[in-house]
Amino acid sequence: MNHPxxxxxxxxxxxxxxxxxxxxxxxxxxxxxxxxxxxxxxxWQGPAADETDPRRWALSxxxxxxHSHNLQSWQVDLxxxxxxxxxxxxxxxxxxxxxxxxxxxxxxxxxxxLLDMAARERGQRCEITLFPQGAFGPQGPDGRPxxxxxxxxxxxxxxxxxxxxIPLRHTHRNAYDPARPVSAQAWQALAxxxxxxxxxxxxxxxxxxxxxxxxxxxxxxxxxIELRTPRTMLESLKVMRVGAAEVARHRDxxxxxxxxxxxxxxxGLFDRSQAPAPDSYAxxxxxxxxxxxxxxxxxxxxxxxxxxxxxTQVHAGRAYARVQLAATALGLAVQPLQQALQExxxxxxxxxxxxxLLGASAPGQTVQTVQMWARIxxxxxxxxxxxxxxxxxxxxxxxxx
Numbered sequence: 001m002n003h004p005x006x007x008x009x010x011x012x013x014x015x016x017x018x019x020x021x022x023x024x025x026x027x028x029x030x031x032x033x034x035x036x037x038x039x040x041x042x043x044w045q046g047p048a049a050d051e052t053d054p055r056r057w058a059l060s061x062x063x064x065x066x067h068s069h070n071l072q073s074w075q076v077d078l079x080x081x082x083x084x085x086x087x088x089x090x091x092x093x094x095x096x097x098x099x100x101x102x103x104x105x106x107x108x109x110x111x112x113x114l115l116d117m118a119a120r121e122r123g124q125r126c127e128i129t130l131f132p133q134g135a136f137g138p139q140g141p142d143g144r145p146x147x148x149x150x151x152x153x154x155x156x157x158x159x160x161x162x163x164x165x166i167p168l169r170h171t172h173r174n175a176y177d178p179a180r181p182v183s184a185q186a187w188q189a190l191a192x193x194x195x196x197x198x199x200x201x202x203x204x205x206x207x208x209x210x211x212x213x214x215x216x217x218x219x220x221x222x223x224x225i226e227l228r229t230p231r232t233m234l235e236s237l238k239v240m241r242v243g244a245a246e247v248a249r250h251r252d253x254x255x256x257x258x259x260x261x262x263x264x265x266x267x268g269l270f271d272r273s274q275a276p277a278p279d280s281y282a283x284x285x286x287x288x289x290x291x292x293x294x295x296x297x298x299x300x301x302x303x304x305x306x307x308x309x310x311x312t313q314v315h316a317g318r319a320y321a322r323v324q325l326a327a328t329a330l331g332l333a334v335q336p337l338q339q340a341l342q343e344x345x346x347x348x349x350x351x352x353x354x355x356x357l358l359g360a361s362a363p364g365q366t367v368q369t370v371q372m373w374a375r376i377x378x379x380x381x382x383x384x385x386x387x388x389x390x391x392x393x394x395x396x397x398x399x400x401x
Contacts, residue, residue: 036257036383037248043387044167054151055084058118058126060390061166065110065321068103068338069094069239070385072252074111077395084149086112087395088141092252096235097226097342101140102313106371108146109317115149116318117163125154135310146314162193162325169325170384172333175296176377181205182299186330193326194303197319198312199371202358203301214357216294219375222340222350224287228278229346237272241386251386297375300337304360308369316371323372333379341370 047060055078063074073092077085086108093104112128119126126149133144182205191201204211226232239253243262247255256262264270276282303319305312320336327334340350355361360368 035244036255036386037244040247040251040386041384043389044384046167047390053078054119054122054124055082056390057122058115058124058151059084059393061118061121061163062111062115063387063390063393064166064169064384065107065114066169066171066324066336067107067110068098069236069254070252071104071107071239072388072393073104073107074393075395076393079395082151084115084151085145085395086147086149087143087145090141090143093140094235095140096232096344097339099140100138100343102308102341102343102371103338104141105146105310105313106317106320109314109319110321111317112147112149112314113318113321114166117160117166119151120157120159121163123153123155123157124151125157126151130311130314162322162329165325165328169328170382171324171335172379172382173293173335174333174379174382175293176298176333176375176379178206178296178298178377180298180378181207182332182376186327186332187301189330190301190323190326193322194319196322197315199303199305199316199319200368201301201303201323203299203376205299211357212298212300215300216297218340218350218353218357219294219337219373220287220291221353222337222342222347223290225347225350226339226342227283227286229344230275230278232344232346233275233283237275240272242270242272247386251388251392253386255386294375296377298377300373300375302358302370302374303372304358305369305371306366312369313371320372320374327376331378332376333382334374334376336372336374338373341373 043060043063047057051057051060059076063072067073071092071094073089075087075089077087088101088104088108093101098104116126116128129148131144131146132148136142136144182203187203187205190203194201204215206212236254240256241247241250241253242256242265243259244257247257261270265272301323303316303323305316324334340347340354343351352361354373355368355370358370358373360370
């Protein structure tokens, strides 16, 4: 879902030292930036025109779903005709920021929602059975399937109008237009998008300035904690892809397409093997940048569930996919704010604060889970994130899952 991603993908020069380093770069490089390699985003063109297998056709759209840190942990087994077995690639987890794999399960939910939409587009009923061999525990994925899917031709199945938004949906991490709030009609449409799934949708806009300020403050604190905690910062650095060559090779993770950063990496001045000091310019500049983006944000929304079962996490992901597609149809930009929802010890303060703010931990009530919290507004369009392509997700005998 980029996922929620904790590091901006814009210019990283400030992160790694500032203008003094730029003087050491080749003349003219400061005005250059490397572009997204076409092969890294080829998957956004959809399935091949001659694709005849309805499973592969639908999966080609499903892999465009949002995923935490853009890790794309979806693995599918197509060995049984007409069926898909979805498992989690356990080499693509986030043990530091997502120790119980809640976000990973939500990312599998976004995948299943797009798969269902795509199947409907081809007149196929998508019969999804979650955790057919039982749900795994808090330790995370253990090799058992997340879902078993059977596609059945059904001329009565209804197409989903949100399907058309799939290739247009992108996560917007830049500044929003603070002068253009989300309309009441738009909030209603987003709330309706959640309805097929059992979650409570809530939102807030500039008409509640004190609440907006509280949302911004909690998001700011959680972001700073993640950047200042070495192991969580390092988790993001390890999946950062710097420059067109790395992006084209991996087609996943956090993309940095800045020529200055690429040269600094080649010169050994941008070390991704260790986290920067918590009080370094590398960290404080990112905190300031994110604070400015929060200040530009005119609205926030959230989704709360009655429990935190694995199936509920998947349903939350499906609901979020629908909300983001509905937002895309309305011309709205969305960025998840998962930092305060994470469950590692250092972020316990913001975690408790956002739960209290959103009514998920009120005295005398059943304990609830905030599954999604996001900023929303109007913003200039952004391009797609890399995708590995369908064949990279298909299980091959002898590979680890």
